[in-house]
Amino acid sequence: DIVMTQSPDSLAVSLDERATVNCKSSQSVFYSSNNKNYLAWYQQKPGQPPKLLIYWASTRESGVPDRFSGSGSGTDFTLTISSLQAEDVAVYYCQQYYSTPITFGQGTRLEIK
Amino acid sequence: EVQLVESGGGLVQPGGSLRLSCSASGFTFSSYAMHWVRQAPGKGLEHVSSISSNGGSIYYADSVKGRFTISRDNSKNMLYLQMSSLRAEDTAVYYCVKDIVVVVVVRAFDYWGQGTLVTVSS
Numbered sequence: 621d622i623v624m625t626q627s628p629d630s631l632a633v634s635l636d637e638r639a640t641v642n643c644k645s646s647q648s649v650f651y652s653s654n655n656k657n658y659l660a661w662y663q664q665k666p667g668q669p670p671k672l673l674i675y676w677a678s679t680r681e682s683g684v685p686d687r688f689s690g691s692g693s694g695t696d697f698t699l700t701i702s703s704l705q706a707e708d709v710a711v712y713y714c715q716q717y718y719s720t721p722i723t724f725g726q727g728t729r730l731e732i733k
Numbered sequence: 734e735v736q737l738v739e740s741g742g743g744l745v746q747p748g749g750s751l752r753l754s755c756s757a758s759g760f761t762f763s764s765y766a767m768h769w770v771r772q773a774p775g776k777g778l779e780h781v782s783s784i785s786s787n788g789g790s791i792y793y794a795d796s797v798k799g800r801f802t803i804s805r806d807n808s809k810n811m812l813y814l815q816m817s818s819l820r821a822e823d824t825a826v827y828y829c830v831k832d833i834v835v836v837v838v839v840r841a842f843d844y845w846g847q848g849t850l851v852t853v854s855s
Contacts, residue, residue, distance in 0.1 A: 669845035722780040
């Protein structure tokens with residue numbers, strides 16, 4: 621199984637500042653035949669289902685604000701929020717869909733400082 | 734607008750059974766793989782099961798294999814999860830989830846239902 625490890629577990633950032641969440645996979649999730657990283661990011665607010673933010677490691681889902689961006693390749697990935705807004709308070713999960721079993725990171729809780 | 738509405742959750746005793754349903758609308762249901770993902774109270778996300786667009790390919794997590802059965806009815810735009818031999822550790826919110834890519838089973842999830850709570854307790 622591919623283990624997904626996020627860091628940090630929790631993060632407090634001031635409004636309008638940058639927030640960065642890291643995700644490391646125990647094996648590469650890069651598929652060379654199509655040049656894609658099988659890595660997604662989700663945002664979950666309290667009492668709500670998760671919401672897809674990023675897929676293929678860096679493709680922003682339609683309707684997601686452009687302050688959210690994804691980067692990385694192979695085993696190391698980053699979700700960046702360029703200017704934190706109050707509505708970004710949530711738990712963020714990375715997920716690999718390179719191989720079954722599909723696995724998620726443990727989550728990173730993002731709060732306002 | 735894509736909508737996924739789960740139903741069928743509730744309280745069940747250990748060893749019991751339950752059938753979850755998911756009604757889909759707003760997209761061509763028969764063209765997408767569908768999935769169940771669960772979340773235990775206060776915990777993270779766990780992928781439970783997948784079914785391809787035509788139902789011909791099915792996947793189960795080891796934790797539910799042999800106990801859960803996923804199915805779909807493309808004529809009714811419905812997804813199901815039959816759960817049997819339920820255990821306390823199956824207690825979770827179960828989400829009906831749509832795959833991001835048409836036809837191909839990718840297992841990234843672009844639309845989620847609100848979820849239905851399954852509680853396994855005596």
